[in-house]
Amino acid sequence: MITSPVIAVSCLVAGLMVLGSISVLILRAQARQDLFRQRIARVVEPHQRRAIGAQLSATSGVGLATTGQGIGPMLGRLFGFDPDLPDHYVIQWWAALAVTLTVAVVATKLASGLAGSPAWLAVPVIWVLLSRGFFGWSAARRRDKLFVQFPDALAMIVRAVRVGIPVTDSLRAVGREINAPTGPEFARLTQELAIGVVLEDGLKVMAERNGLAEYRFFATAVALQAQTGGGLSETLETLADVIRKRVAVRQKGLALAAEAKMSSLVLAALPPLAGVALWVMNDEYIKLLFLDTLGQKILAAAIMALSGGIATMKYMIRKSLS
Secondary structure, three states: OOHHHHHHHHHHHHHHHHHHHHHHHHHHHHHHHHHHHHHHHHHHHHHOOHHHHHHHHHHHOOOHHHHOOOHHHHHHHHHOOOOOOHHHOOOOHHHHHHHHHHHHHHHHHHHHHHHOHHHHHHHHHHHHHHHHHHHHHHHHHHHHHHHHHHHHHHHHHHHHHHOOOOHHHHHHHHHHHOOOOHHHHHHHHHHHHHOOOOHHHHHHHHHHHHOOHHHHHHHHHHHHHHHHOOOHHHHHHHHHHHHHHHHHHHHHHHHHOHHHHHHHHHHHHHHHHHHHHHHHHOHHHHHHHHHOHHHHHHHHHHHHHHHHHHHHHHHHHHHHHO
């Protein structure tokens, strides 16, 4: 009875130390990335419009989470989210952190049956990893939607420009007609253009905000056309055709990986289905996994092994498509 509070406090202190170490490593890595982007910006800055760029940064809010100071930006960099871009995630960031913390505690509770009290040291580590994984998955899911919808948006812009509609009006039409997330992004762009932001700068910031290479191609094509002249519709039509082919190649890769995905789903579903079947046939046999100490350890080991196998299969499928 005396040693329980001591063990709990020791685990808490050690967990905070582990979390602090991981935080330092993550923040250092992101600091190196920020320094790299700043070096590129210093090279490009002489060729940009500084006044409009400053105005655009103030109105769009891009970069506030990565360059600002305080506890909020630090938490954002640590857990992998940007509080200035809430629409990039499936749920609000605070709700996501609460859910991942709950999952981390439950997972550690299962692992404590194998490793004992020291397993609680992994709570902050699991929390950070789960949070970064969730926010990364949400952002990637949104980028995939943007990628698939972008050729249709470009085709709409090309048709509008060919009949004599100004580019800004065609962008406004895309914001009205295309579904989310592409429509809201172009609607936000037209709002920025309405307050005096230059089109090239607005497209550049939109590309940086979404992290999509195709948006950068679009911004570069419009900027080059504005500087050198020529037909914008032909340039955008060529770009739309290239992106449409990239989408087709990606869809073909997803089709080829469908068998592997189905195999992973079947393998992941077999243990729970077998457990339910055994529960129906002989519930006393299954109750040992929940009531007996050794059974709880076996169940925890099985869940951890199954989770690790599912994560490995998903990683292999994702790497084969990248």
